Amino acid sequence: MQNLMDNKKDHFDKRYVFVAVAYCIAIALVFYQTVESMVSIWWRSETFTHGFLIAPIVIWLVWEKRQELARLIPAPQYLALIPLSVFGFLWLFGQVMDAAVVQQIALIGILVSGLWVILGTSIVWAIAFPLAFLFLAVPVGEGLIPVLMEFTADFTVGLLKLTGIPVYREGLFFTLPSGNWSVVEGCSGVRYLIASVTLGCLFAYLSYQSLTKRGLFIAASFIVPVIANGLRAYMIVMIGHLSSMKLATGVDHLIYGWVFFGLVMFVLFAVGSIWRDSDATANEVLTTTQDKTSGPIVVASPYTPVVVVLLLACVWPFSAYLIENQKTPTAVVPLEAPQGHDGWVSTDNEAWQWRPVVKGADGELIQFYSRDGIVVSVYAGQFLTQNQNRELINSQNVFAVQKSPDWRVVGRSNVSLNLAGKTIEVDQARIKGAGADLLTLRWYRIGDKYTANPYIGKLLGGLAKLTFGRRDGVYITVTTPIVDEASMPYETLQSFINIMLPSLERKFDRVIGIGVEGTELE
Numbered sequence: 258m259q260n261l262m263d264n265k266k267d268h269f270d271k272r273y274v275f276v277a278v279a280y281c282i283a284i285a286l287v288f289y290q291t292v293e294s295m296v297s298i299w300w301r302s303e304t305f306t307h308g309f310l311i312a313p314i315v316i317w318l319v320w321e322k323r324q325e326l327a328r329l330i331p332a333p334q335y336l337a338l339i340p341l342s343v344f345g346f347l348w349l350f351g352q353v354m355d356a357a358v359v360q361q362i363a364l365i366g367i368l369v370s371g372l373w374v375i376l377g378t379s380i381v382w383a384i385a386f387p388l389a390f391l392f393l394a395v396p397v398g399e400g401l402i403p404v405l406m407e408f409t410a411d412f413t414v415g416l417l418k419l420t421g422i423p424v425y426r427e428g429l430f431f432t433l434p435s436g437n438w439s440v441v442e443g444c445s446g447v448r449y450l451i452a453s454v455t456l457g458c459l460f461a462y463l464s465y466q467s468l469t470k471r472g473l474f475i476a477a478s479f480i481v482p483v484i485a486n487g488l489r490a491y492m493i494v495m496i497g498h499l500s501s502m503k504l505a506t507g508v509d510h511l512i513y514g515w516v517f518f519g520l521v522m523f524v525l526f527a528v529g530s531i532w533r534d535s536d537a538t539a540n541e542v543l544t545t546t547q548d549k550t551s552g553p554i555v556v557a558s559p560y561t562p563v564v565v566v567l568l569l570a571c572v573w574p575f576s577a578y579l580i581e582n583q584k585t586p587t588a589v590v591p592l593e594a595p596q597g598h599d600g601w602v603s604t605d606n607e608a609w610q611w612r613p614v615v616k617g618a619d620g621e622l623i624q625f626y627s628r629d630g631i632v633v634s635v636y637a638g639q640f641l642t643q644n645q646n647r648e649l650i651n652s653q654n655v656f657a658v659q660k661s662p663d664w665r666v667v668g669r670s671n672v673s674l675n676l677a678g679k680t681i682e683v684d685q686a687r688i689k690g691a692g693a694d695l696l697t698l699r700w701y702r703i704g705d706k707y708t709a710n711p712y713i714g715k716l717l718g719g720l721a722k723l724t725f726g727r728r729d730g731v732y733i734t735v736t737t738p739i740v741d742e743a744s745m746p747y748e749t750l751q752s753f754i755n756i757m758l759p760s761l762e763r764k765f766d767r768v769i770g771i772g773v774e775g776t777e778l779e
Contacts (some may be wrong), residue, residue, distance in 0.1 A: 273331045276559040282369050283567055287574060288348070291360045298396040304448045307455055314459065318387035318577060325383055330378035338569065343372035345573040347723040352577040354719035355648050361395045371566040377560060385464045393458065398451050399652065405445035405483070408718035412487030413440070413494060419633060422498065425692065428667035428687070432757045436502040438494055441659050444484025449518045452483040453525075460526055464533040474529050485521040492517070546573045580722050586641045586729060589770040592620035595760035601626045601633075601753065608632045608738070609693040611664050615654045615732050617647035626753070631737065631746075633753045638732040639765060643718055649730040650718075651699060656697065664690035674698060676707045677753060677758060683709040687739065697736040698750055702765065704729065731765055 285292050296486040299308035319326075332761050339491075344366030351359030369388045373381045381388065386443045418431070425432045429440040457478025461471040496504050597603045604625050612623055618638035625634045634668040640649045668687040673680050700709040702729035703717040714730075721728050735754060737746050 272561045273376060276563050277375060280375060280563050280566065281368060281601075284364075284570060287365050287567070287570055288360075288367070291348070291357075291364045292575055293395060294357050295364075295394065302396065304398070304451060305396035307452065308394045308396060311391060312519065314389045315390055318390065319384050319464075322384055322387075325752050326380060327710060329379045329383060330377075331375075331380060331495070333375060333559070334373055334381075335565075336402055337370050337373035337378075337560070338565070340400045341367060341374060341566065341569060342369055345570065346453045349573045349577055349580075350719050350723070351571075352721035353580055353716045356715050356719075358395060358397050362392065362397070365391050367570055371563075371570065373393065374631045375564050379552060387769065389689075390458065390462075391730050394701070397463050398447055401450070402442055402445045405450070405486070408483065409444055409446060409490050410440045410484065412484075413477045413490045414486075416491045417494065420495070427689075428665070428669070430667060433494070433498055435498045438497075439665075440490070442699055443489055444486075446489075449482040449486055450479065452518075453478045453522065456522065456526075460529060464529065466534045470532060470694065475646075477525065477529070481521060481525055482518070485518065485541055490568060491518045503549060534672060583722075583725060583728075586769050588620060588641060588768050590767055592622050592637065592639050592768050593764055594622045594624035594759065595764050597626050597628075597757075598629045598760065599756045601756060604632075608634070609686055609695065609736075610691060611657075611693065611697075612636050612738070613638075613654070613656055613696060613697075613732070613734050614658055616651070618732070619647075622764075626757070631749055632680065633759070635757070636732075636734045636736070637765070638759065639768060640730045640732075641769065643730060649703075650714045652731060656699070657690075664688055674700070674754070676754065679707070679760070680708060681707050688716070688736075694739045695736050696739050696745055696750070697734050699732070702731040702762075703734060705762075705766075716739045718775065727769075729765070729769055733757050771779075 278646045295308065299305050316414055327423050344363045348360050348363035351357070351363055369381075369391065372388065406429055408758075410426070410431070414431055417431075420437060422433060431438055454475070457475050460478075461474040465471045465474065468756055594603065604627050607623075607625055612634075613636055615621070615636075615638035617640070619641045620639045621637065623634065623636050625632060627633075638649075638654075640647065643649055656666050656669075665688070666686050667689050670685055671682045672685045674683045675681075676683075681697050681700060685696065685698050688697060700707055701711075701714045705723055706717055708714050708717065718728070718730060720726070735750050737749055737753075739745065
């Protein structure tokens with residue numbers, strides 16, 4: 258048996274190593290824009306700086322497997338062209354949707370699937386974890402920020418009440434007798450969570466052989482930092498409260514947070530080490546997974562599979578080029594607000610200065626209407642097409658910016674609204690500032706379809722590009738003051754929308770030339 262193993266070592270085809278490395282470089286060049294988008298996020302965001310370390314860690318993990326890999330014979334697996342094609346189409350769809358995170362996940366999938374085709378199942382399975390670890394290079398997780406902020410606020414206020422400290426809460430803002438506090442993005446704990454999960458996955462792989470142990474520890478590395486961040490926020494508020502707002506309100510606020518997180522991680526890994534598998538166990542598992550192939554060694558050429566993979570990979574950027582270079586819609590006429598109907602009268606008097614923050618719109622309107630002493634405002638930001646940095650659905654398009662000196666969102670939820678005969682769940686927000694207390698509803702118009710769900714909106718926009726359909730979209734809000742705390746003015750806004758929405762739709766369509774000829778417009 259030993260002679261057979263030595264024979265395999267002597268005949269291991271080193272060409273596959275160079276072909277695999279060349280393939281990885283080629284994929285990075287073919288999809289350089291996606292790679293660049295990942296690296297730029299690593300560079301500018303402290304939350305994802307760990308991305309720079311993922312590739313070196315993966316290389317080291319593969320190097321640690323070199324003795325096991327030397328016993329395996331590369332055998333191209335062309336069935337892996339199926340997942341390669343799936344990830345390729347996913348990348349294309351992410352490209353037309355302008356969903357960077359989808360493109361980035363798909364890129365890693367293309368890379369891993371291509372290696373599977375070139376090297377074969379046995380080798381890829383032997384380095385399955387290092388390859389899967391590559392997915393942690395994708396800067397994903399910011400979508401959890403709103404949920405984590407709400408949890409942190411709930412957790413902190415709950416503990417303050419249990420402590421016996423009176424607290425008044427409005428959304429993510431709360432007031433103690435000693436001062437005011439707010440939960441901002443930096444308090445969400447998403448940085449702690451991403452760092453913990455990344456380290457937890459690596460620790461679980463290096464420490465355990467059992468999939469159950471690995472899964473439990475990775476789950477703990479997800480749950481523990483969320484709870485710990487709630488405790489961190491509570492302790493910071495308590496330090497500020499007990500010191501009459503002299504401590505934990507400046508730079509020391511961040512220092513306390515990271516010191517506490519470091520201690521939590523130390524305890525987590527120390528506890529996890531108690532059940533760490535011994536080196537003898539690891540060696541026993543390695544022995545049982547060694548290749549047992551006998552007989553003459555036949556090594557296929559690595560050049561044919563890599564050519565097939567690269568040709569298939571190039572199909573997707575070329576398809577994206579054809580789709581993105583469709584004729585760009587242009588504005589036939591500027592976007593204008595419609596005149597009032599059924600008692601609603603347009604007015605130049607702006608009852609409040611609030612408007613949503615929408616960046617990159619090709620056309621905007623803000624118009625106030627009044628009827629029987631009730632005032633409603635309409636905002637619309639129209640995008641003729643959607644490209645990178647000019648997106649209808651974007652994290653920078655918000656009700657109000659964080660730490661705005663003028664306006665703050667004190668509550669958010671969903672509410673059912675009738676739009677053009679269909680019931681749609683739309684976003685609602687309560688906004689306070691400058692002496693105004695406002696209720697606003699928000700949704701998107703993608704082509705001629707409505708949604709408030711950002712994922713469905715992205716999906717509709719991507720499908721429109723793939724099918725060469727309408728690529729325009731509109732960001733819409735309707736707003737009215739809250740007069741009675743016990744009765745939100747939903748019926749007022751619904752009545753206004755029923756009357757004014759058809760006229761707004763015609764104005765949106767008119768901008769891109771639909772209904773201009775042969776149609777009477779306001």
